[in-house]
Amino acid sequence: MSSKPCVTIFTDGACSGNPGPGGWAAIICSETGRKELSGAEPATTNNRMEMTAAIEAIKALEPAAEACIFTDSTYLQKGVTLWMHGWKARNWQTSAKAPVKNKDLWIQLDALCAGRQITWSWVEGHAGHPENERADRLAKTAIVGLAMQM
Secondary structure (H helix, E strand, C coil), rough: CCCCCCCCCEEEEECCCCEEEEEEEEEEECCEEEEEEEEEEEEEEEEHHHHHHHHHHCCCCCCCEEEEEEEEEEHHHHHHHHHHHHHHHHCCCCCCCCCCHHHHHHHHHHHHHHHCCEEEEECCCCCCCHHHHHHHHHHHHHHHHHHCCC
């Protein structure tokens, strides 16, 4: 068993229109407590918000922390666990030789994951999972907050 701190993270992204104003959220649960993060962007996509939630959560971790990230985004979960290795080998191109969408965020995510023990798990969205539902509400609330600032 590892002696490194282990955290459980639940992430979600939301968009009002796709593209449109978007919000992201992450709930970080550890032995020392629970932390909720969220933010918004005025013009984005749902996939970018899903990725941003994971990026911001990983940035908030202690350097040695191990994590299990739960996401309702198959794009994010499969991107990290199945597709990213091939994209990197092809210089961030898909198998069809097209540029990878959201390359800037994939590169950032790859760098943040380097040297960390992170497990990526999919959870069904809008299915009553308490932390997933909370992350969804936080992401949507971030969009409302953005609209109020404009």
